[in-house]
Amino acid sequence: xxxxxxxxxxxxxxxxxxxxxxxxxxxxxxxxxxxxxxxxxxxxxxxxxxxxxxxxxxxxxxxxxxxxxxxxxxxxxxxxxxxxxxxxxxxxxxxxxxxxxxxxxxxxxxxxxxxxxxxxxxxxxxxxxxxxxxxxxxxxxxxxxxxxxxxxxxxxxxxxxxxxxxxxxxxxxxxxxxxxxxxxxxxxxxxxxxxxxxxxxxxxxxxxxxxxxxxxxxxxxxxxxxxxxxxxxxxxxxxxxxxxxxxxxxxxxxxxxxxxxxxxxxxxxxxxxxxxxxxxxxxxxxxxxxxxxxxxxxxxxxxxxxxxxxxxxxxxxxxxxxxxxxxxxxxxxxxxxxxxxxxxxxxxxxxxxxxxxxxxxxxxxxxxxxxxxxxxxxxxxxxxxxxxxxxxxxxxxxxxxxxxxxxxxxxxxxxxxxxxxxxxxxxxxxxxxxxxxxxxxxxxxxxxxxxxxxxxxxxxxxxxxxxxxxxxxxxxxxxxxxxxxxxxxxxxxxxxxxxxxxxxxxxxxxxxxxxxxxxxxx
Amino acid sequence: xxxxxxxxxxxxxxxxxxxxxxxxxxxxxxxxxxxxxxxxxxxxxxxxxxxxxxxxxxxxxxxxxxxxxxxxxxxxxxxxxxxxxxxxxxxxxxxxxxxxxxxxxxxxxxxxxxxxxxxxxxxxxxxxxxxxxxxxxxxxxxxxxxxxxxxxxxxxxxxxxxxxxxxxxxxxxxxxxxxxxxxxxxxxxxxxxxxxxxxxxxxxxxxxxxxxxxxxxxxxxxxxxxxxxxxxxxxxxxxxxxxxxxxxxxxxxxxxxxxxxxxxxxxxxxxx
Numbered sequence: 086x087x088x089x090x091x092x093x094x095x096x097x098x099x100x101x102x103x104x105x106x107x108x109x110x111x112x113x114x115x116x117x118x119x120x121x122x123x124x125x126x127x128x129x130x131x132x133x134x135x136x137x138x139x140x141x142x143x144x145x146x147x148x149x150x151x152x153x154x155x156x157x158x159x160x161x162x163x164x165x166x167x168x169x170x171x172x173x174x175x176x177x178x179x180x181x182x183x184x185x186x187x188x189x190x191x192x193x194x195x196x197x198x199x200x201x202x203x204x205x206x207x208x209x210x211x212x213x214x215x216x217x218x219x220x221x222x223x224x225x226x227x228x229x230x231x232x233x234x235x236x237x238x239x240x241x242x243x244x245x246x247x248x249x250x251x252x253x254x255x256x257x258x259x260x261x262x263x264x265x266x267x268x269x270x271x272x273x274x275x276x277x278x279x280x281x282x283x284x285x286x287x288x289x290x291x292x293x294x295x296x297x298x299x300x301x302x303x304x305x306x307x308x309x310x311x312x313x314x315x316x317x318x319x320x321x322x323x324x325x326x327x328x329x330x331x332x333x334x335x336x337x338x339x340x341x342x343x344x345x346x347x348x349x350x351x352x353x354x355x356x357x358x359x360x361x362x363x364x365x366x367x368x369x370x371x372x373x374x375x376x377x378x379x380x381x382x383x384x385x386x387x388x389x390x391x392x393x394x395x396x397x398x399x400x401x402x403x404x405x406x407x408x409x410x411x412x413x414x415x416x417x418x419x420x421x422x423x424x425x426x427x428x429x430x431x432x433x434x435x436x437x438x439x440x441x442x443x444x445x446x447x448x449x450x451x452x453x454x455x456x457x458x459x460x461x462x463x464x465x466x467x468x469x470x471x472x473x474x475x476x477x478x479x480x481x482x483x484x485x486x487x488x489x490x491x492x493x494x495x496x497x498x499x500x501x502x503x504x505x506x507x508x509x510x511x512x513x514x515x516x517x518x519x520x521x522x523x524x525x526x527x528x529x530x531x532x533x534x535x536x537x538x539x540x541x542x543x544x545x546x547x548x549x550x551x552x553x554x555x556x557x558x559x560x561x562x563x564x565x566x567x568x569x570x571x572x573x574x575x576x577x578x579x580x581x582x583x584x585x586x587x588x589x590x591x592x593x594x595x596x597x598x599x600x601x602x603x604x605x606x607x
Numbered sequence: 608x609x610x611x612x613x614x615x616x617x618x619x620x621x622x623x624x625x626x627x628x629x630x631x632x633x634x635x636x637x638x639x640x641x642x643x644x645x646x647x648x649x650x651x652x653x654x655x656x657x658x659x660x661x662x663x664x665x666x667x668x669x670x671x672x673x674x675x676x677x678x679x680x681x682x683x684x685x686x687x688x689x690x691x692x693x694x695x696x697x698x699x700x701x702x703x704x705x706x707x708x709x710x711x712x713x714x715x716x717x718x719x720x721x722x723x724x725x726x727x728x729x730x731x732x733x734x735x736x737x738x739x740x741x742x743x744x745x746x747x748x749x750x751x752x753x754x755x756x757x758x759x760x761x762x763x764x765x766x767x768x769x770x771x772x773x774x775x776x777x778x779x780x781x782x783x784x785x786x787x788x789x790x791x792x793x794x795x796x797x798x799x800x801x802x803x804x805x806x807x808x809x810x811x812x813x814x815x816x817x818x819x820x821x822x823x824x825x826x827x828x829x830x831x832x833x834x835x836x837x838x839x840x841x842x843x844x845x846x847x848x849x850x851x852x853x854x855x856x857x858x859x860x861x862x863x864x865x866x867x868x869x870x871x872x873x874x875x876x877x878x879x
Binding site: 461584 | 660
C-alpha cells in the first residue's frame with residue numbers, strides 16, 4: 086500500500102521535475118518571474134532580469150501545483166499529505182540535482198550557450214536564487230515544503246467543512262441577490278438587458294478618446310481579429326470548411342487599400358473609402374477563385390490546400406516578380422490616411438471605425454446565421470451528404486460562405502493597412518492565419534462572445550504582456566492543448582436558438598386571426 | 608407508364624468486382640407502399656442510394672414520372688420530391704429538432720442571403736411560415752415540445768421520427784424509408800407501422816420501405832420485391848412472397864423451402 090503510494094507520487098514528482106528542467110533550459114523561469122513581477126507592479130526593463138523574490142514566487146507556485154496534483158482521489162487525509170510530500174521531495178531532488186550541474190557550470194565559468202542558447206550565467210544565478218551553492222538545498226527544501234502545503238490545500242478544499250462553508254456563502258449571496266432584485270421595479274427586469282447594452286455602447290464611445298494611443302492600438306488589433314474571426318467562422322464554423330489561408334484574403338484587402346492610396350509604386354490615390362470597398366471585392370474574388378478548385382476537397386486536404394494558398398499569396402507578394410507592382414519585400418509605405426467629413430483620422434477615429442466595422446460584422450453574422458442560408462451552411466458542416474439529399478445545393482453554399490467570409494477578411498485587411506500606414510508581406514504570414522484559427526477555436530466556434538473573448542485572450546493579452554511575445558508559439562500550443570482538454574467547445578461555447586415557441590406562438594395567432602376574420606365575414 | 612411513380616430498368620451498380628445491384632427492375636405505382644427485402648448485403652440500400660442520387664448506376668435507367676433521373680445531382684432529385692431516411696439515423700446532431708426540420712424545408716423557401724441581411728418582406732413572410740410549418744410537422748410526427756432539444760440528445764425512437772419529419776418537410780411525393788423500425792421494441796414498431804400507413808393515407812405519399820421485420824413488411828406492403836446478391840429474385844404481394852421457394856431459400860439456405868414446409872404442416876397439425 087505505502088509502496089504503491091510512494092511509487093505513484095514519486096513518478097508524478099519526477100515528471101514535474103523534468104518539466105521544470107526543460108522550463109529552465111528554455112529560460113521560461115525568467116519569463117515567468119518577469120511576468121509575476123509585472124503583475125505585482127514592479128516593472129522589469131527589457132533585457133534585464135527580475136528580482137530573486139519573484140523567482141521564489143514562481144517556484145512556490147510550481148511547488149504548490151506539484152503537491153496539488155500529486156493528491157489522488159482515494160485514501161486518508163494523512164495518506165494524501167504523504168503523497169504531496171513524496172512528490173515534492175522527488176521534484177525537489179531532481180531540481181536540486183539539476184541545480185548542482187548548473188552550479189558546477191557557474192563555478193567553472195563554462196559557457197554552454199553554444200548548445201543551450203538560453204542558459205546564461207545571470208539566468209543560472211537567478212535560478213539558484215542568487216545563493217550559489219546554498220541554492221541547491223534551498224530548492225530541495227522549498228519543493229518539499231510547498232508539495233506538502235499544496236497537498237494540504239487540496240485536502241482542505243476537498244474537505245466537507247470547506248464545501249459546506251462555500252455552499253453557505255453561495256446561498257447567502259444568492260439570497261442577497263434575490264432580495265435586491267425583488268426590491269427593484271419590474272421595468273428593470275424587462276429592460277435590464279438593454280440597459281447593459283447601453284452602458285457597453287457608452288463605454289465603447291467614451292473609452293477610445295480617454296485611454297491613450299497605445300490602448301487604442303491594442304484594442305484595434307483585437308477588433309480586427311474579431312472581424313477576421315467572424316469571417317473565418319463563417320467558413321469554418323458555419324459551413325465547415327477548414328480554411329487556413331485567411332491571411333491571403335486579409336492581404337488582398339490590405340494591399341488593395343495600400344496600392345490605391347500610396348504615392349509609390351502607382352500613385353493612384355483613390356481615397357480610403359472606395360478602396361476599402363474595392364479591397365472587399367478583391368477578397369471576395371480571391372475567395373471565389375480559391376473556392377472553385379477546392380469544392381470537392383474536405384477536411385485535411387482542404388486545410389492543406391488553403392494553407393498553400395495563403396503561402397502562395399505571401400510568397401508572390403515577397404517575390405521579385407511582383408516587386409514593381411506591389412513593392413516586393415519592402416512593402417508599401419506612406420498610405421494616405423482616410424478623412425471623414427474633411428477631418429483626418431487619428432487613433433481615436435480608427436478605434437471608432439473598428440468598433441463600427443465590428444458591430445456591422447456581428448450584426449451581419451447574426452442575421453446570416455439565423456436564416457435559411459445559415460441553416461444550409463450548418464447542415465453542410467454537420468453532414469454534407471445528407472444536406473445534399475435534403476435539397477441543399479452544397480457547392481453554391483460553400484462558395485457563398487467562402488465569399489462572405491472573404492469579404493470580412495478584406496474589410497479587416499483594408500482597415501489594418503490604412504491604420505498602420507504600411508503593409509508588407511510580413512503582415513500576412515501563416516502566423517496570422519493560425520492566430521485567427523486559434524481565436525475561433527479557443528473562443529468557441531459559432532459563438533460571437535467566444536470570438537471576442539478569444540481575440541482578447543490571444544491578441545490583447547500578449548500585446549499587454551509583451552514578455553509573452555517570445556513564447557507566443559509555446560503559449561499558443563499549450564493553450565490550445567489545454568483548451569481541447571478542459572473546454573473542448575471553447576471559452577464560451579455556442580448554443581442553438583430556441584425556435585419552437587416562436588413557431589407555436591405564430592401558429593396560435595394565425596388561428597386566432599383567421600377565426601376573427603371568419604367571424605367578421607360571417 | 609404514367610401510373611408508375613418510379614421505375615428502375617435494368618439498374619446495375621458495381622463496387623470493383625462486386626455487383627451490388629445487378630440488373631434490377633422495379634415498377635412502383637403511385638400511392639402504394641412497396642417493400643424491398645432481402646438478406647444483409649443484398650443491395651437494398653445501394654438501390655436506395657441509386658434512386659436518391661448518392662450513386663450513379665453503371666447501367667440502366669431510373670425513371671421518375673417517366674423521366675430519367677439517374678446521374679442527376681442529389682439536391683436536384685430531392686427538389687423533385689424524393690425524400691429519404693437512413694439506415695443509421697443521420698440527423699444534424701448538434702442542431703435542434705426545429706432546425707433539422709427547417710433545413711428540410713430548404714427547398715420550399717426562396718429567400719437568399721441578401722434577404723436575410725436586410726430582412727426583406729419575403730424573408731419575414733417565409734420566416735414566420737417556415738417556423739409554423741416546422742412546428743406543425745414536429746406535431747405531426749409526435750415530437751411536440753421537443754423542438755428545442757438538440758437532435759443528438761433525443762431518444763432513439765424520437766430521432767427516427769425526427770428524421771421522417773425532416774424528410775416530410777421537403778413535401779415529398781416519394782419517400783424512401785431505410786429500416787425505419789431497426790432497433791425498436793414491439794410497441795414502437797407498431798407505432799411506426801401505423802404511422803407509415805398514415806403517411807400514405809393522409810398525405811398520399813408513395814413509400815418504398817427497406818425492412819427486416821417481416822411482421823411489418825407483410826402487414827403494410829402492397830407489393831414486395833426480394834433482392835439477393837444484388838439480383839431481384841421475386842416480386843409480388845405479401846402472400847405470394849411468403850410461399851415463394853426462392854425467397855425462403857435465400858433466407859434459410861438450400862433446402863430451406865422443404866424445412867419451412869415441414870414446419871408449417873407441423874404447426875397446422877399442432878393447431879388442429
